[in-house]
Amino acid sequence: MAVMFDLATFLPYLLNRAGTRVARAFGRELMVHDLTIQKWRVLAALWHQPNQSLGALAQMTSLEVSTLSRLIGGLERRGLARRRRSGGDGRTVTIALSAKGRRITEKLIPIALDYESTMLTGFTKKESALLKSMLVRVYESMERFDGAEESPAPAAPTRRSARTSARRS
Amino acid sequence: MAVMFDLATFLPYLLNRAGTRVARAFGRELMVHDLTIQKWRVLAALWHQPNQSLGALAQMTSLEVSTLSRLIGGLERRGLARRRRSGGDGRTVTIALSAKGRRITEKLIPIALDYESTMLTGFTKKESALLKSMLVRVYESMERFDGAEESPAPAAPTRRSARTSARRS
DNA sequence: TATTGTTATACTCTATAACTATA
DNA sequence: TATAGTTATAGAGTATAACAATA
Numbered sequence: 001m002a003v004m005f006d007l008a009t010f011l012p013y014l015l016n017r018a019g020t021r022v023a024r025a026f027g028r029e030l031m032v033h034d035l036t037i038q039k040w041r042v043l044a045a046l047w048h049q050p051n052q053s054l055g056a057l058a059q060m061t062s063l064e065v066s067t068l069s070r071l072i073g074g075l076e077r078r079g080l081a082r083r084r085r086s087g088g089d090g091r092t093v094t095i096a097l098s099a100k101g102r103r104i105t106e107k108l109i110p111i112a113l114d115y116e117s118t119m120l121t122g123f124t125k126k127e128s129a130l131l132k133s134m135l136v137r138v139y140e141s142m143e144r145f146d147g148a149e150e151s152p153a154p155a156a157p158t159r160r161s162a163r164t165s166a167r168r169s
Numbered sequence: 170m171a172v173m174f175d176l177a178t179f180l181p182y183l184l185n186r187a188g189t190r191v192a193r194a195f196g197r198e199l200m201v202h203d204l205t206i207q208k209w210r211v212l213a214a215l216w217h218q219p220n221q222s223l224g225a226l227a228q229m230t231s232l233e234v235s236t237l238s239r240l241i242g243g244l245e246r247r248g249l250a251r252r253r254r255s256g257g258d259g260r261t262v263t264i265a266l267s268a269k270g271r272r273i274t275e276k277l278i279p280i281a282l283d284y285e286s287t288m289l290t291g292f293t294k295k296e297s298a299l300l301k302s303m304l305v306r307v308y309e310s311m312e313r314f315d316g317a318e319e320s321p322a323p324a325a326p327t328r329r330s331a332r333t334s335a336r337r338s
Numbered sequence: 339t340a341t342t343g344t345t346a347t348a349c350t351c352t353a354t355a356a357c358t359a360t361a
Numbered sequence: 362t363a364t365a366g367t368t369a370t371a372g373a374g375t376a377t378a379a380c381a382a383t384a
Contacts, residue, residue, distance in 0.1 A: 003275045003278050003279070005213070005216065005217065005278045005281075005282070006217070007213060007214065007217040007218075007229075009298075009301055010213075010281070010282075010285060011191075011285050011288055011289065011297075011300070011301060011304075012188070012191045012192070012195070012281070012284065012285060012288070013210075013213070014301055014304040014305060014308070015184060015187055015188040015191070015304065016188050016192065016210070016231060017231050017304075017308050018184055018304050018307045018308045018311070019181070019184040019185050019188045020231040021231070021308060021311045021314065021315065022180075022181045022184070022311055022314075023181070023185065024314070024375095025311060025314035026181070027375095031376095036349095036350070036351090038350080038351070041182075041185070044174070044176060044179075044182070045176065047174065048174065048175070048176040049176075053365080053366095054365070054366060054367095055364095055365065055366085060176075062185060062186050062189040062190070063351085063352095064351080064352060064353075065365085065366075065367095066352085066353080066354085066355095066366090066367075066368080066369095067350090067351055067352065067353095069366065069367055069368080070351095070367085070368080071350095071351090073367090089360080089361075089364090089365080090359075090360050090361080090365095091359065091360045091361070091364065091365040091366070092360095092364095092365060092366085093365075093366065093367095106172045109172050109174045110172070112174075112179070112181070113174070113179075115181065116179060116180050116181060118310055118311065118314075119180055119181070119307045119310050119311055120180065120307070120310070121310040122306065122310070123303075123306070127303065128180075129178075130299075130303075131180070131300070131303045131304075131307075132178055132180060132183055134292075134296065134299075134300045134303075135180075135183040135184065135186075135187050135300075136183065137291065137292070138187045138288045138289070138300075139183070139186050139187045139190060141287055141288050141289070141290040141291070142187070142190045142191055142194060142287065142288055145190065145191075145193070145194035145287075146190065193352095205372095205373070205374090207373080207374070222342080222343090223342075223343060223344095224341095224342070224343085232374085232375095233374075233375060233376075234342085234343070234344095235343090235344080235345080235346095235374095235375085235376080235377085235378095236373085236374055236375065236376095238343065238344055238345080239344085239345085239373095239374095240373095240374090242344090258341090258342080258383075258384075259342095259382075259383050259384080260341065260342040260343065260382065260383045260384070261341095261342065261343085261383095262342075262343065
């Protein structure tokens with residue numbers, strides 16, 4: 001049986017293509033402020049939800065913990081964020097924006113929202129909401145692939161689909 | 170006026186989050202074959218559409234031309250792809266998979282499709298098709314931000330939205 | 339001169355793992 | 362022992378720019 005595969009309707013491809021295009025465009029905008037997309041994601045996440053632990057922030061931003069730790073270090077040195085070793089658990093770190101960090105973030109937010117409305121040109125409110133809710137569903141469907149490896153056997157989907165059977169011997 | 174910004178309904182965020190999660194999961198699968206997500210994207214694009222020029226392939230894969238050139242070099246050295254300096258225009262390079270490259274790609278395609286169906290768990294065919302077509306529309310809406318810089322003035326959206334007015338002085 | 343592709347550089351992010359300090 | 366975070370290292374991709382060959 002011939003292999004069927006059409007990039008034009010392959011969801012991971014469409015996702016990456018759209019995401020890359022926005023990220024690249026907005027990234028150029030961020031260069032003026034000496035920021036990268038990842039730094040912006042951290043600022044936005046902290047603006048949205050202050051006083052997060054490093055682990056929580058890593059989840060929210062889709063960044064690796066180790067990457068994030070150094071990234072936060074950089075933001076801290078620039079006076080945009082602060083780390084506090086507080087709370088009940090002495091291992092945990094609590095991260096928040098400084099006033100300066102908040103100011104910069106709030107200057108960027110309207111720009112980001114403008115990009116978003118460009119992306120959604122021609123969409124009705126209903127369509128936009130539908131698209132977003134579908135993306136949430138997609139994200140949640142993949143939840144089980146989150147950690148590094150989940151049990152030796154399947155780091156992969158159930159693979160019970162009609163597709164193809166054999167692989168991995 | 171207070172700044173309104175909700176990550177949970179911010180399209181670039183949802184896009185990145187979903188895309189990152191699949192890419193990471195599938196990337197772990199690819200490690201076994203000594204491939205990265207980007208290399209997989211190139212293989213898939215060449216499988217989908219053989220004999221592309223470097224520029225066309227860069228567009229299709231959302232990779233930088235310079236990154237791609239080195240990446241193709243690696244695939245060539247491993248005997249997975251071939252470069253031909255052919256055709257009318259002597260500057261152009263034509264890239265295609267080797268038989269071995271095709272074989273590996275065709276082994277990976279069913280796995281990739283399984284990931285896709287996991288992502289679309291619970292979606293009707295109609296919903297899947299709708300999601301995909303919306304992602305195409307989103308991508309196309311951003312077309313004007315593709316090149317590096319488009320005229321000095323706006324490397325940014327029209328910025329005429331009701332959002333916020335002042336910025337950049 | 340403009341275009342296609344190659345190569346080089348510096349920087350950023352990723353993936354791992356070793357390490358510290360709490361718990 | 363397990364968890365939260367930090368730090369170090371090697372590898373990949375990105376962004377630029379300089380360069381070669383062809384148009």
